[in-house]
Every structure is written in C-alpha cells, then in structure tokens.
Amino acid sequence: MRAITMHEFGGPEVLKLEEVPDPEPRRAEVLIDVTRAGINYADIHVRENTYLSPVEMPYIPGNEVVGTTPDGKRVIALTQGGGYAEKVAVRRALHWEIPDSVSDQQAVPLALQGNTAWHTLFTVARISEGEKVLVPAAAGGVGSLAVQLAAQVGATVIAMASTEEKRQLALGLGASAVVDSSTEEGLTERIKDAAGGPVHAALEMTGGTTLHQTVAALAPRGRLAVYGFAGGDLTDVPVHTLLQNSISVAGFWLPHLYAAERGTLLARSTKGLFAAVSNGTLRVIDGGTYPLADAAEAHRALASRSVTGKVSLDTCK
Template sequence: MRAITMQEFGGPEVLKLEEVPDPKPRRTEVLLDVTRAGVNYADIHVRGNTYLAPVELPYIPGNEVVGTDPDGRRVVALTRGGGYAEKVAVRRGLHWEIPDGISDQQAVPLALQGNSAWHLLFTVGRLTEGEKVVIPAAAGGVGSLAVQLAAQVGATVIALASTEAKRQLALDLGASAVVDSSTEEGLAERIKEAAGGPVHAALEMTGGSTLHQTVAALAPRGRLAVYGFASGELTDISVHTLLQNSITMAGFWLPHLYAAERGTLLARSIKGLFAAVINGSLKVIEGGTYPLADAADAHRSLASRSVTGKISLDTKK
C-alpha cells in the first residue's frame, strides 16, 4: 500500500510517500480501507518529536481516518498512528459507522477533534447553561466545533482568534464575543471586558504567556482544560495562583478515554456529534483536502495558522 512515512524527525520534508506492507490486524482489530486521513496539530508534534507519547521510527503519522470496513460500511475511526495510508488497522471499539447524510469530509474531524471538543467542554470543563467560556483557536478544527457545542447548551462563548476573518467565522458559528489573540498583551483584561467579567471556564492549547493570561481571566472556582502547547512553550502555574481563586486546572489527552468505560464515553459523544451534524446544528468547516502525496504541504498549511477548519488527506489521490 501507499503510505506517508517518517524515517527521521524534523520539518515537513521528512514526510515521504512510500510503498509499505499492508498492516496485519490483531484479533482485537479490523482492517480499514482509508478514504480520508485527518491532519491534526498533534501530527506536527509527532513529526518534531515533541508528542506526548514516544514515537519509534520509521513511523506512519495520522490518528483519525474515514474508510470502509470489511463489510463495506463507511466508518470513522481513531488510530494510534498509521492513518496517513491507504489501509490501517484499528481497534474494534474505536470505529463507528457513519450515518447516511454525513459525507466523508464531514465525518473526518469528528473522531478526534469532535470528541476532543465535546469532552473538553463537558467532561473536563463541566460546562453548563448560562456559564461563560473561553475557546481559543476558534476558527480551527477543535475550536470551531467547540464554539458551536458550547453555544448550543446556552453558554456565553468568548472566542479567541488571530484575524478579523477568523473572528467573524467564530461569531457566525455562535460565539457571543470575540477577542484578538494575535497579541498576548492585556489578553486577560480583554477577555474579561468581552465577557462582562471573569469567566467560569476556559480551554487552552497555546501555552507560554497565553496560559497565564487565560488563568487570570477565570472567576473564583473557574475551570481550565489544557489540551496542548502549540507555541512550543511549556510553562508552570504556581499553586499560589490556583489557591488564590480556587482554580481547577486539568490536562486532557483524548487517548486516555480510549479504554475508559470500555469506550462508552466516546460512543456517547460520537453519537451526539453525528446527530448534531445531521440536524444541522453542528457545521464542519472544511480547511482543504490534499492528495496523500502532498502531506508535507498540508503540514505547512496547518503550521502557518492561515487555515480555518479541518485539513485532510485524500488517500485515493
């Protein structure tokens, strides 16, 4: 089969199209014919050897796919690598049949980014109606879905985005207010001004000074769900800062839900995501589809922060 492989860590140029043996599924796995492979910021961390889990070379990146199972059913699936390929073996409990009325392109972000947005808001953030929540990168894959999901439960969404066009998209998706995140200076005060006061909950994926600014915008007993450090800057929050306002700060990494309650948490959230797409209350923003061979270009586009929505690879091109 054709696959994108990494023989070394580095820039986008390390992503090479090669012919490799088909994967051999284990007893607990099923082999999928892949039609779409999702491209995520985690893949950039994998490529640069800054991912949360160790990666052994050679490696095929890609953690979410759309494809067909041996029975010919269209499914969306989570993987632990291997997604940038024409075939991939996935765990039986981590793929779900795609309902009629949802296209492959609509389905591809739901397994990883959709489930992440859902559980960041509702499992970790415990967001409820009437609360104020900050959502970063609001025009991106996770952010654009999180804005809509939060607004639908009656939360006041304060969306962060770096350009006017991205901020307008966040408003169109249901955000109550937007804040320019292209500069960190005074970000906490600008968030509170947009929200009409401190916020109850926030998502955070940038790290560095932005993390501190987001914490400073939280109300007493506020909740912070951290799911990345896109800036590359790891930083610490002091216990004193947390105690001052009784802040709850939690890290989130979706793979820790893969085995939780035998996958029932993900089964429930993917069902809710499917239903929202079908009834039109959840819109998937398409960021562009690249031929499999152009995976390096897809990474460059994602890293440039110029893209809105979901980028994917077409494995048939």
C-alpha cells in the same frame, strides 16, 4: 499500499510517500480502507519529536481516519499512528459507522477533534447553561466545533482568534464575543472586557504566556481544561493564582478515553456529534483536502495558522 512514512524527526520534508506492506490486523482489530485521513496539530508534535508519547521509526503519522470496513460500512476511527495511508488496522471499539446523512468530509474531524471538543467542554470543564466559556483558536478544527457545542447548551462563548476573518467566522458559529489573540499584550483584560467580567471556564491549547493570562481571566472556582501546547512552551501553572481563586486545572489527552468503559464514553459522544451534524446544528468547516502525496504541504498550511477548520488528506489521490 501507499503511506506517508517518517524515518527521522524534523520539518515537513521528512514526510515521504512510500510503498509499504499492508498492515495485518490483530484479533481485536479491523482493517479499514482509508478514504480520508485527518491532520491534527498533534501530528506536527509527532513530526518534531515533541509529542506526549514517544514514537519509533519508521513511523506512519495520523490518528483519525474515514474509510470502509471489509463488509462495506463507512466508518470513522481513532488510531494510534498509521492513518496517513491507504489502509490501517484499528481497534474494533474505536470505530463507528457513519450515518448516511453525514458525508465523508463532514465526518473526518469528528473522531479526534470532535471528541476532543466534546470532552474538554463537558467531561473536563463541565460547562453548563448560562456560564461564560473561553474558546481559543476558535476558527480551527477543535475550536470551531467547541464554539458551536458550547453555544448549543446555552453557554456564553468568548472566542479567541488571530485574524478578523477568523473572528467573524467564530461569531457566525455562535460566539457571543471575540478577542484578538494575535498579540498577548493585555490579553487577560481584553478577555474580561469581551466577557463582561471573568469567565467561568476556559479551554487552553497554546501554553506559555497565553496560559498564564487565561488563568488570570478565570472567575473564582473557575475551571481550565488544557488540551495542547501549540506554542511549544510547557510553562508552569501559577499555583498562587490557583489557590487565591480556587481554580481547577485539568489536562486532557483523548487517548486516555480509548480504554475507558471499553470505549463507551467515546461511543456516546460520537453518537451525539453525528446527530448534531445530521440535524444541522453542528457545522464542519472544511480547511482543505490535500492528496496523500502532499502531506508535507498540508503540514505547512496547518503550522502557518493560515487555515480555518479541518485539514485532511485524500488517500485516493
């Protein structure tokens, strides 16, 4: 089969299209013929050797796919590597049949980015109706879904984005106010101004100064859900501020749910995501689909922060 294989860490140029043996599924796995492979910022961390868990070379990146099972079912699936390929073996508990009302392009972000948005909001941050919620990178894959999910439960969403076009997109998705995240100067006060005061909960995926300023924008007993460090700065959390305002901070990494209740937590959230897409209350933003051979170009586009929504690979091209 064709696959994008890494033999070393580095820039996008380390992503090479190669012919490799088909994977052999284990007893608890099923072999999927991949039609779409989702690209996530975690894949950039893998390529740069800054991911949360180490990988061994040679390595095929990719942690979410759309494809078909041997019995012909269309499914989405979570993988732990191997997704940038024509075939991948996935755990039976981590793939879910796609309803006929949901297209492949709509389905491709739901396994990883959709579930990340869902669980950061509802499992970790525990948002509820009437609360003010800060969503960063609001035009990105996770952020664009999180804006909509939070708004649908009656939260007031304050969305951060780096360009006017992205901020207008966030407003169109249900955000009540937007904040320019292209500069960190005065970010805390700009968040409070947009929200009409401190926020009750916030998602965070940048790190560094942005994390500090996000914490400072939280109300007493506020909750912060950290799901990334795209800026590359693993800064310390300001403990004095946490104590002073009784702020709760929780990290979130989706793979920790893979074994939880044998995947039932993910099964329930995935069912909810499918239902929301089917009834039109959740809109998937297409950030562009690249041929499998152009994985390096897709990585460059994602890293440039110039795209909105979901970037994916078409393994049939």
